[in-house]
Amino acid sequence: MAKLNINGKSLTLTVDGDTPLLWVLREQAGLTGTKYGCGIGLCGACSVHINGDVQRSCTILVKDVKPADKIVTIEGLSPRGDHPVQKAWLALDVPQCGYCQSGQIMAAAALLKRKPKPTDTDIDEAMTNVCRCGTYQRIRAAVHQAATNTNAAIGNGNKA
Amino acid sequence: MIDLKSTSRDVSRRRFLISSAAAGGGLALGLRLPGVRNAFAQNGAEGHEVGAWVFIRPNDEVVIRIARSEMGQGTLTGLAQLVAEELDCDWKKVKTEYPTPGQNLARSRVWGDMSTGGSRGIRGSQEYVRKGGAVAREMLIQAAANQWKVPAVECKAEAGSITHTPTGRKTTYGKVANAAAQLEPPKDVKLKDPKDWKIIGKPLARLDTADKLTGKQVYAIDVKLPGMLNASIMDAPVFGAKVKSYDEAKAKAMPGVRHVLRVGETAVAVVADTWWQANQALKALNIVWEESPNDKVSSESIRELLQQGLDAKEGVFIGNKAGDAPQAIGNAAKKIDAVYFAPFENHFTMEPMNCTALVTADRCEVWGATQNAEGALAAAAEAAGLHPSKCDVHKLHLGGGFGRRGRQDYTTKAVLIAKQLHGVPIKLIWSREEDMRQCSYRPVGLCKLSAGLDDKGDLIGLHMRIAAPSILASAAPNRLDSDGRDSAAFQGLNPVGAEARLGYAIPNLLIEHAIRNTHVPVGFWRGVNTNQNAIWLESFIDEVARAASKDPLEFRRQLLANSPKHLAVLNAVADRIGWGTPPGPGVHRGVAQFMGYATYCAGAAEVSVNERGKLKVHRVVIAIDSGYAVNPQQVAMQTEGSVAFGLGAMRYQECTVSNGRMVQENLDTYPMVLMDDFPKVETIVMPSGGFWGGVGEPTISVAAPAVLNAIHAATGSPFRSLPLKNARLQKA
Ligand code: FES
Ligand code: FES
Numbered sequence: 080m081a082k083l084n085i086n087g088k089s090l091t092l093t094v095d096g097d098t099p100l101l102w103v104l105r106e107q108a109g110l111t112g113t114k115y116g117c118g119i120g121l122c123g124a125c126s127v128h129i130n131g132d133v134q135r136s137c138t139i140l141v142k143d144v145k146p147a148d149k150i151v152t153i154e155g156l157s158p159r160g161d162h163p164v165q166k167a168w169l170a171l172d173v174p175q176c177g178y179c180q181s182g183q184i185m186a187a188a189a190l191l192k193r194k195p196k197p198t199d200t201d202i203d204e205a206m207t208n209v210c211r212c213g214t215y216q217r218i219r220a221a222v223h224q225a226a227t228n229t230n231a232a233i234g235n236g237n238k239a
Numbered sequence: 240m241i242d243l244k245s246t247s248r249d250v251s252r253r254r255f256l257i258s259s260a261a262a263g264g265g266l267a268l269g270l271r272l273p274g275v276r277n278a279f280a281q282n283g284a285e286g287h288e289v290g291a292w293v294f295i296r297p298n299d300e301v302v303i304r305i306a307r308s309e310m311g312q313g314t315l316t317g318l319a320q321l322v323a324e325e326l327d328c329d330w331k332k333v334k335t336e337y338p339t340p341g342q343n344l345a346r347s348r349v350w351g352d353m354s355t356g357g358s359r360g361i362r363g364s365q366e367y368v369r370k371g372g373a374v375a376r377e378m379l380i381q382a383a384a385n386q387w388k389v390p391a392v393e394c395k396a397e398a399g400s401i402t403h404t405p406t407g408r409k410t411t412y413g414k415v416a417n418a419a420a421q422l423e424p425p426k427d428v429k430l431k432d433p434k435d436w437k438i439i440g441k442p443l444a445r446l447d448t449a450d451k452l453t454g455k456q457v458y459a460i461d462v463k464l465p466g467m468l469n470a471s472i473m474d475a476p477v478f479g480a481k482v483k484s485y486d487e488a489k490a491k492a493m494p495g496v497r498h499v500l501r502v503g504e505t506a507v508a509v510v511a512d513t514w515w516q517a518n519q520a521l522k523a524l525n526i527v528w529e530e531s532p533n534d535k536v537s538s539e540s541i542r543e544l545l546q547q548g549l550d551a552k553e554g555v556f557i558g559n560k561a562g563d564a565p566q567a568i569g570n571a572a573k574k575i576d577a578v579y580f581a582p583f584e585n586h587f588t589m590e591p592m593n594c595t596a597l598v599t600a601d602r603c604e605v606w607g608a609t610q611n612a613e614g615a616l617a618a619a620a621e622a623a624g625l626h627p628s629k630c631d632v633h634k635l636h637l638g639g640g641f642g643r644r645g646r647q648d649y650t651t652k653a654v655l656i657a658k659q660l661h662g663v664p665i666k667l668i669w670s671r672e673e674d675m676r677q678c679s680y681r682p683v684g685l686c687k688l689s690a691g692l693d694d695k696g697d698l699i700g701l702h703m704r705i706a707a708p709s710i711l712a713s714a715a716p717n718r719l720d721s722d723g724r725d726s727a728a729f730q731g732l733n734p735v736g737a738e739a740r741l742g743y744a745i746p747n748l749l750i751e752h753a754i755r756n757t758h759v760p761v762g763f764w765r766g767v768n769t770n771q772n773a774i775w776l777e778s779f780i781d782e783v784a785r786a787a788s789k790d791p792l793e794f795r796r797q798l799l800a801n802s803p804k805h806l807a808v809l810n811a812v813a814d815r816i817g818w819g820t821p822p823g824p825g826v827h828r829g830v831a832q833f834m835g836y837a838t839y840c841a842g843a844a845e846v847s848v849n850e851r852g853k854l855k856v857h858r859v860v861i862a863i864d865s866g867y868a869v870n871p872q873q874v875a876m877q878t879e880g881s882v883a884f885g886l887g888a889m890r891y892q893e894c895t896v897s898n899g900r901m902v903q904e905n906l907d908t909y910p911m912v913l914m915d916d917f918p919k920v921e922t923i924v925m926p927s928g929g930f931w932g933g934v935g936e937p938t939i940s941v942a943a944p945a946v947l948n949a950i951h952a953a954t955g956s957p958f959r960s961l962p963l964k965n966a967r968l969q970k971a
Contacts, residue, residue: 095494095516102515106469111461112454114638116589117671121906124589153454160453168452172444172872175880176311177451178458178589178638203915209906211589211639212311213883215917217876 082146085110086155089146096142101125103141104152112153112181116209123208126182127152133189153181156188164188167225175212182208187222196226287420289378291349292322292371294336295416299399301328305335306343306350307360308610309447310640311880312935313873314360316445320869321365324438325372325431328412329399335446340616341631354611356645356763358836358933361869365931366430373428375419382419383410433867433928440926442872447636459608459635462595464664468497469514470656471521472667474506474677477899478758480531481505490520499524502655510656514668521670533758533899538582538683541757541896545685548706548753549578555704555753556722558729562747564689567700571691575786579688579775580960582893583901584681584764585909590638591674594653597664598623603630603654608637610644618647622654641884642763646679646714672904679762680894680901682708686775691747696787698798700747703732703776709754714762728752730768731835731940732776737930739769739835742805743780743798759896765884766939769835774889774961777831777944782957791948792818792830804864804927805832808841811862811923812945816843825849826857829948833940838932839864842941844918846949852968856886856916856946862923865932875922878938882920885942887912890963 081092085108092107099118104110104127113136116124120138127136128151129144144150156162164187167173174180183206190197190205197205202222210218286296294302303322309315319335343350351364376396383401384391387408394403399412433439450456475481485507487499495516500508507526511517548554568574594607596619603623609615612632620627637644653667669677684707691700709725711718720726730739732750741750764770784794792813799806809832813819822828825847832841845858861878868874891910895902903909922938943961951957955971 098515102513105461106513106515109463110454111457111463114458114589115460115591115668115671117906119671119905119907122589156453160449160455165452169448172448172876174311174445174448174451175313175876176589176637176639177447177456178311180451181454184452206914209589209911209913210883211587211641211911213880213912213917214876215883215912215914216879216920219914 081141081144083141083144083150084146084148085150086152094141096140098141099137100127100139100141100144100150101136104136110152110154114178114181116179121209122179123182123186124179126185126208128185128189131189131192133186153185156184162188163225163228164191164221167221167228171217171221171224173214173217173221175214179208179210179212183210183218187218187225190222191226197222287416289416289419290371290375290424291346292368293326293375295412297413297416299329299411299413300332300334301326301399301412302334302336304338304350306338306353307364308355308612308634308637308640310355310610310637310644312360312877313445313870314355315447316443317361317869317873318364318368319446320438320441320443321361321368322372324436325369326376327396327398330438330443332399333446337634339631339633340612341628343613344616344627353613354645355640356610356642358838358936360935362837362931362933369430370428373430374424377425377428378419378422379412379415381422382415386410386415386418439869440867441870443870445873457635458590458638459595459606460590460593460638460668462606462635462666464595464597467595467664467666468510468512468660469517470508470510470665470667471514471518471670472502472506472508472652473521473524473526473673475528476676476901477528477531477533478760479505479533480528482507483527483529485524485526487524490524493520493523496520498660500656500659502652506652508656508667510660510665514666518670531899536758536899537897538895541683542685544755544757545683545706548755549685549687549704551753554755555751556724557749557751559732559734559741559748559750561734561745562700564700564702564747564749567747568689568691568702571699572694573692573786575690575692575783577688577779577782577957577959579686579778581684581771581774582895582961583683583759584888584892585675585678585894585903586639586641586643586764587675587909587911588637588639588641588643591669591671592643592649593666593668594650595664595666596653596657598654598657599662601625601629605630605632605650605654606635607632607650607653608635608644609647609650610637610640610642611647614645615647615650618650619654622651623658641765642767643678645763648677675904675909676901679714679760681764681770682710682761684771686771688775688779690779690783692783692787696789698745698783701745703750704753705751705775706753706755707771708756708759708761710761710763710767712754712756713760723754725752725754728768731772731833738837742802742832742834744801745798758899759901765881766835766936769833769937769940770885770888770943773831773833773940774944774947777833777941778947778951778957778959781829781948781951795830795832799832804839805834807927808832808839808862808864808925811925812841812843812860815860815921815923816845816858818843827949827952829945829950829952831941831944831948835940836933836937837866837930838934838937840938840941842938842945844945844949846946846953848950848953848968848970850970852970854890854950854963854968856918858919858921859942859945860921860923861938861941862925863934863938864925864927865934865937866926866928866930868924868926871924874924874934877934878922879920881936881939882942883912883917885939886946889943889946889961893962
């Protein structure tokens, strides 16, 4: 049994405590926007926010998540898919296959919350998710674009 | 493959609509997956099919059928643009959907080839999909003309409306679609002159972006069916070895585990309530495989095999020959020799291989990500032991393909599991480790090059001997020449042809391929043979130019004098990078050019190497002439992707072999290019018109050699063995 707070809802799930959060989100909570890429914490496809920080959910065992910890997945980032990061991603048509993009967007949203006006170096350091399709250049541009849009809106659905 | 003659039925449009709506069962399940926006419009949706490619709804929404697969390369948007252009519909009202291969089969392949590889998605279907749009437009105009009882020539269509010019009467596609659907499609339609295009050639936004930003996009790995169980599998790490034993009882005792199943002779799968449980139990199985003759194969033993191929007389095939290269080189004033090496590579699609299958006594349904829907149908039918007409494949957007998802081994395995559990949908997901162990790898290869210069420093002879496994022998043996020659191995090196011609005019030339196959399956990896061929030849041309004391750009220009399109892209990147002007401090430049997929490409790069030997790739400029550029923004995105793919392999990635098995199993040993080492990429889209080239793959060929040549300039020495991580770079 695990009690989790996901996207503002409290859920009680029947699950072995040694299961990585990634698989609990995907298989028990039915939130498949969070993706499996490597399972060893290196690709970032499984990135979610926990209490406002970006975390790679494949490396977190569900037993280590407290009921009060606020988990936000891509589905809960904004009520209508209109977080400034999502808007910038749409405006610049960032995704190719799209598989890595939930993780990229979660990483970018966390970065902008921490650093509303990130430099290229900040982006290099914070955005370490793999994109096999090679959308890096557009991701960088979209992070900058999101930063110039209303920073006030950042953090919607993500209030720790 | 599917035997079309024996299975095709001449089903009328109308009958098909009824039968597909009534198919029910698994079919209906597949079509109503929550979140799948491409639910097939024929399935009971309101509207009318006007010609095979277009379905029009009463609200004027136009649903365009896309036969090829969207794997990130933007083909879905590009193909829709082609149809929409001729249809003269309102682009804002365009939606898309995938017909299934089963539907294609039932309708005598009305949607043509569904495979998506070789950068053929657009160029391979542009003519008939444009005709499909034009046919529908003519039918809609005719229907409006009939209604008004006026000649069709007095009516014109624009942005989804039809106007009777003399009277100004107007109607919309949605209003006349029903009447249009009853008409006989015209046999002959005239396609627009490219100069009149309004939708083709525009950098329109992709049609498939929104759901990829919110987690709504359903990939094959996200499919969930009622009552579905999940499977994880492990196949023989030494390819082809048979399963000897495994600890079934231990796995069965683990939570959630329902079944432990043999899959063919070489693999074992665990089926459980969740995939995580299945994969944990799989690890506990402790599978032992029988001894195999390949247990001792290693990267070293493979290299010896290739080395032997560099000088052998047997198993050698000629790709290009002019004059007498060995003799000319032997008599040359100056001789240059080099041997290059490139390793096996893995596709590493971000979405690991997976497939969901439901098999009953007389039906097999598959939900999957495939680059070859008809191949998947054939694989499913064979594995299920059912006729293809009793099977179907529901395609979802791919989380990356890059050639890997042309092979249907994962489809076969999912069906082989589901077949043992009749009536229970099974989702098989390969762990990343399994995905990396069971690939069709880009082939390893050695290439020996010799060149002869005359006393003026002109290239008078070139001999290139490639020793490598044959992709066709492994992945498509029916495509080998009758004598066993792999014509694809000479991609970009061919003497003639519109597909992949060597641009250089060299009076004495010999290009050969010594086929040296190993037990490691090889396959189509983005760019296929252009990758290695361009790295070898274009790096070596720089070596030769330096030996001739000539500027590498000028040296190439001279050799390309009779290849204007090759030359044009080269000149474009040279101009843009500022060749001939001083680069920034510590920055060095390189260029390369190559042709593949009927497309001309050139690249130029700026790099620096610091005191500690650390490489920084600052900038890569790529020019691409694909004849037409249906969506220039997508061309640029494919170029950026190709640079990431090409540079990752060049810098970091290799799959090695030890004890017959692939060594690298995940990102810890197979790293990717990340944000911080992705260069600024500038794409020059320069379609010269009159031909249709590919876009997804061709530019990868020039990315690595342009950078390698810049590194050569920076360090003063060529790097002939990839990946670069194994070498120590030293600032010149
Ligand atoms: S799946 Fe978690 S980092 Fe790759
Ligand atoms: S968009 Fe395909 S992996 Fe990033």
